[in-house]
Amino acid sequence: MPGVRPPQEAPTSRSDAELIAGLRRIVGNEHCLTRPEDLFAYGCDALTLDAQRPAAIVLPESTEQVASAVALCAYLQRPFVPRGAGTGLSGGAHPTPGAVVISLTRMRRILSIDADDRIAIVQPGVVNADLSAAVAHHGLFYAPDPSSQQVCTIGGNVAENSGGPHTLKYGTTTDHVIALEIVLPSGDVVRVGSDTGFAAGYDLTGVAVGSEGTLGIVTEVTVRLSPIPEAVETLLAIFDDVPSACRLVGRIIESGMVPASLEVIDRRTIEAVEASVYRAGLPQDAGAVLIIELDGAACELQAQLERVRAFAYEEGVRGLEVARDDAERARFWRARKGAFGALGRLAPDLYVHDAVVPRTKLPEILEKICEIGDRHRLRLSNVFHAGDGNLHPNISFDRRDPDELARVIEAGREILELCVAAGGVLTGEHGVGNEKRDYMGLVFDDVDLDAMRRLRDVWNPDGLCNPDKIMPTTRPCMESNPKARGYDAVPID
């Protein structure tokens, strides 16, 4: 989580004027935004704990424009920050003060679809769900499905290696990206990977996916498409408590089945959902619900469904509904995918935390997480990818209340330390960003961090490309990125 830094002087207007004039020449006046309200709007992404004022926002429409804007920033030694739809939850698109935000949302064309080889080539601003919609008539879909999939972009997904409720069976973004075009921080353009899915030499595609926009700006993405499964069964299992739901998750996985999804929603989230427009008819006195989705061959699913049913009753399920049609399936999922929106009603701000623990430790960790929230007098609720052990403790708060904000930050820290002590990791799918960079030392020692820092410096030696993300802002890192640190914090909120 970002520390609060003292306000300092903004970059001089003279250097800003030169920069902005250059950017306008590259993308045109109408696609270079500098009004105060624009700078405010792009001051943070969906991590609202911290916000800064960029110098300008550019919206290029081509790889050439991206490369020119990056080359100009490199020439002027100005930090720049790539941005998709701004739905990221770890501050990966947070500008450093005075940075240029390069928004890829105008590059939203699907360039080609090869249904036989099941690949598509897309620009980074294509919305995740739009790609699946565009290939559905071929019987295909794009598997990674973040909860924000109706608005988030493929480019942002590549930066954060996004997962979603179906990660359990289908993996994360890195499992579905086979080639990239990248504008390096120097302004050079490279193509990595290949459309065959095989590539000689170092796996630069794998390096780039999940690098949170710190190694360059992705301008074209070749993705694998997956066949839509023949059949889907979606179950809603209602439990008196979260540990029982987690035990059923364990039974299912240990039986050898690979469900498409295993998602738990706790009582506090159920209450929020049922009080919102996402109302799904969940019993408000339930301790937890578990959404179980099975997909595959129709003939196979009936047997799986019976096994799940038997396990569920053995684990004391209170009620078990099987979606009879797509409308009912959508109702179950509305509770899950609408949870964050519903929680947004409870307070002006929502901090969506993200950590992973060994699946077998879910019950005890969840109990302790709730204790941490209660101790700090915070409204904390849990929605999580139980099959992956990927937790999302959510804290509803008001950042204008400095005392509450401090308690949110402290609780977040305690939750991370708890998860790491249990053998977990800092993030499952939201990335490190500026949110968790200073916690990297919890899981990596100096040798590990130095290996990562040197990797970043390969392509981003001046640290101008998305500064202050991933790596801890300890002294050695600052020294390795002297130029990126030329602009200091100017909080705008």
Added chain:
Amino acid sequence: MPGVRPPQEAPTSRSDAELIAGLRRIVGNEHCLTRPEDLFAYGCDALTLDAQRPAAIVLPESTEQVASAVALCAYLQRPFVPRGAGTGLSGGAHPTPGAVVISLTRMRRILSIDADDRIAIVQPGVVNADLSAAVAHHGLFYAPDPSSQQVCTIGGNVAENSGGPHTLKYGTTTDHVIALEIVLPSGDVVRVGSDTGFAAGYDLTGVAVGSEGTLGIVTEVTVRLSPIPEAVETLLAIFDDVPSACRLVGRIIESGMVPASLEVIDRRTIEAVEASVYRAGLPQDAGAVLIIELDGAACELQAQLERVRAFAYEEGVRGLEVARDDAERARFWRARKGAFGALGRLAPDLYVHDAVVPRTKLPEILEKICEIGDRHRLRLSNVFHAGDGNLHPNISFDRRDPDELARVIEAGREILELCVAAGGVLTGEHGVGNEKRDYMGLVFDDVDLDAMRRLRDVWNPDGLCNPDKIMPTTRPCMESNPKARGYDAVPID
């Protein structure tokens, strides 16, 4: 393919003596080999086109011994080369003259198996097939299955990102490795990835897999295990020619099915197999056979099998056998997995080529590859992963015949250029090694290669760790690795 370099003076015996004394202190006398016959045996891997004389072979038994040996090499500025079972086909374990070969074959313990979470932690010297055997009673297997799986090691598989006949459905090694312990070229030990399958920060695991031992030496591997499918159906489809077999491959894939394997064996390979101990009863007048393996739920496979049968008859199949039991399945696979052994009978040496082309271009490319072989008067046969478009043209030859050797090298070059011109890539699963480093320029421009070179230099700045692999030996690369070039070629054969 390695150029033939002029013989030069070997490193002085004085520096060798100091090195060897140090290595003996680390691993013990009996695990440091320096007799001429040892140096000869470790002079190459399964790419026999070129061989060099190392200074010594060490066989460490622990991470600490590997780290000490590496640190000693770094201190003495001596190149070192990690080696698994030596089955690699791109020269990835070829020592540069005077290098220390660090063989990991004594580190062959399976350290832990977690059947519930379906992961195992193994040392790098564990034999691929032994891991599957060790977890079979849990209903699990390790999916990547190179043809050499009875002898090749997991560590070597990690280095080369190995695939196999089941890559089509299950992916390559990188899809199954979630964490690594690595001794860096400095002698430092890092742990990358995590046993949960999620990891914060840069994907160093992904970078290391497939880096061909040039970024460090892997000393521990955490792999995902896969559930053994409920049912398997294996078909042998007999065709008059290769294009018909390839058309059936296209029909199956385009229908949306994801078979476990689609493997083509051409007439010349059938003849070799049938004349060998691997005899599988294939009709020797067939133009090609296609092995089709389907796996999954039993109820699902019957429908798939009927669809494949219908497609096969539409594409003019001459005969179609469905394995009635495991013995018959083993017979079909004996033809495929024994092909390289059978071809080994034809001549003292076998050059197993490896390239990938878009699947739809298989028929025309295969015809042209056969033409290239014929034009150079070479015994060329084809066995290939048709579903992936991953070709293995195999050339039987005698390296003691310099004219034939030159023709093998020239034909290999022409085949690569042909595949790349068709939109393909240099290697599907064997790696670049020293075999194809000088062809990297066919698919990558200077900016791409510079990005890769800088990545290598992150951890391997002196180039001592497995020199002369992957990157072209052009002047800039030589300059970036001045120390690695201190020893020049001393061919030993």
